[in-house]
Amino acid sequence: MRSRRMRRLAAGILAMAAAAPAMAQKHGGTITVPHIDSPPSPSIQEEGTASVVIPFMPVFNNLVLFDQHEPRHSIETIRPELATSWQWGEGGTSLRFTLRRGVTWHDGKPFTAADVKCTWDMVAGLDPGKMRKSPRQAWFKNLESISVDAEDRVTFHLKRPQPSFIALLASGWSPVYPCHVPPAAMRSRPIGTGPFRFVFYRLNESIRLERNPNYWKPGLPYLDAIEYQIVPNRATRMLGFVAGRYDMTYPTDVSVALLRDIHRQDPDAICVLRRTNVDTNLIVNRDAPPFDNPDIRKALALAIDRKAFNDIINEGQGRIGAAMLPPPEGVWGMPEDMLHTLTGYGPDVARNRAEAQAIMRKLGYGPDNMLKTKIFTRNIPTFRDPALIMNDQLKQIYIDADLDVVDTPQFYARVFKKDYAVGVNQTGSALDDPDQNFYENYACGSLRNYTGYCNKALEADFDRQSMETDFQKRRAMVWDIERRLADDVVRPIIFHDVAAACWHPYVRNMTIMVNSIYNGWRWEDVWLDK
Structure with a gap:
């Protein structure tokens, strides 16, 4: 449908x-x-x-x-x-x-x-x-x-x-x-x-x-x-648009729920709901204890209930996917049956979390000894709202986190310096193309590789897929890379976003x-x- x-x-x-x-x-x-x-x-x-x-x-x-x-x-x-x-x-x-x-x-x-x-x-x-x-x-x-x-x-x-x-x-x-x-x-x-x-x-x-x-x-x-008026409060922005103060909403600002409100208050508004090629993801500082432990990173991946995120944030209209934009909007993303074989993507959330709890108990954590940390995120709703859900989900595997919410300039300054432990982030892809996504977000030394991940063997495969001119062969190579990124818990993708623009x-x-x-x-x- x-x-x-x-x-x-x-x-x-x-x-x-x-x-x-x-x-x-x-x-x-x-x-x-x-x-x-x-x-x-x-x-x-x-x-x-x-x-x-x-x-x-x-x-x-x-x-x-x-x-x-x-x-x-x-x-x-x-x-x-x-x-x-x-x-x-x-x-x-x-x-x-x-x-x-x-x-x-x-x-x-x-x-x-x-x-x-x-x-x-x-x-x-x-x-x-x-x-x-x-x-x-x-x-x-x-x-x-x-x-x-x-x-x-x-x-x-x-x-x-x-x-x-x-x-x-x-x-x-x-x-x-x-x-x-x-x-x-x-x-x-x-x-x-x-x-x-x-x-x-x-x-x-x-x-x-x-x-x-x-x-x-x-x-x-x-x-x-063209004039952009900076209005931090999203409700104020929506009211201003409906009242005619603004000619257009900010182009990525209108959620599924807000779109329904705009159509009710202003039936003549023209709105386009589309995939943004922005994914919400979990960033983990792989050099900061205890998250330098690959077992803890695996437990984090197993804790995520992607369907719950998508249902709450997007009323089910976002998409679950790995690194690339999922089909049908994206031409490189994995089909759903293949996604279910990736670490943390299996549809049985209870089973995934039981495995995560076992990992955490083996490391000495449990209901009476929670791992204390902070969830770092940006001070806008599309970051804050998923961070709140992530905070609740991590409690299921004995991680008790406070939110560390900062404004945009400070957020990117700290991310570039890796001044965080775990964070809820959004990654926007400029193109529906693996070269842009893989080299920008996962290549060794890239400024936008926020987690500091470096896998030279995998990067050589980035190069191989980049040279391949046969679409089917290249896509199979891309899917293999996506699998290895997911299994290595590199920036686990929570969901691919949807948003509307109205004018x-x-x-x-x-x-x-x-x-x-x-x-x-x-x-x-x-x-x-x-």
Whole structure:
């Protein structure tokens, strides 16, 4: 039944996307959206949360970008942006781009191939020390060098073939930065080539972008401005939308229960419920006693009742899966019968927990000697609510935990430093592709590998699947990797999330992507019919 509902939803989204361009677009107006919290900084290339990429993606352009009106992104939906064309060569180890001429940065300086080289030299760590941190450096570990062949031509040279490399460049996380602006300035006043210029970011108050009058696409953008008002309380955000104070909800903010409330209070609201490609997971500091003990980590995995999480948080509409986005939205995720063979995924929760209790008793823990710890999490509902459930479930295996809840900037600072014991986290995947997920979240040394897991043999299999061009063979390799990650209790996945975005009918040409929340916010051709 849910599968049919999602197929009907996808069909409706496609119909809306197809119909919108036929309308007579209007210029002008400011779209106002509530934001869930204060982003750590406006620098997309240095941050790792949707609260940065969603509001600041309109400031920038990519070399290539997923079609903003195709709800499901894939390699087939990649379109030119700052590059006008691209070509693979040298057996799939070089990727040459011809660049668009006449593009200027928001400060009037010309965009050239040197900016492309400068950006990925920093992001990939080929020119280390320029950025404070590069959360997606692991994406580009296969990048050997970048050559500037002419002012309008640049070539990426790879160490080995990697067909999905082009998709990494198409993500919302891959904007081109200006070579003449230092990274520190991009953290406070970013400069791009995109449809909107940065005006201000006031901590705990608001973010404002205004129309770029010199945008290289004639006639765009339609909007005069985009304004995000930072409203930490979700109930206040929902009331503000229903009352008409906001033109749109924050794009990942509306739960299944809240969606029902919005439809009751505002039947005309247009809402899209979709898979976000964000999973809620348990992160464990593998170097911090007693969680450096693999037996305790196994007990943690066996304690999780995934169905209970999904029923409580998503009213059963989320999906249970391993590392990759589950089908049918995801093309790489395991089928359900295979999932049930993974550690902690068996449907008999009582049996799993009995095994976990036996492990804990063997280590000296029990009802009268609980293991004391803290569950670290971020201070927004999508993190806090699962942390409360996790706290209750861990008590079933003799772990008594207090919640350690911190705001967004402190949360990511502590995660990057591994300043936690166990935590409830959300991991968003920019792409439905194993290269992005595996290298970013599980490769040795990746900044986003929050648990510090390192398995060189498994990483060699990351490389092998990355080079495989046969889909069926590659997917079998991906499933084997997922199994080994689950059995080694590496960031156990609790559930894959679902969330809605809503907007008022006068907001036109809005398309919501259904297999990731990170790629669809250029907003250059969104307009207001009022």
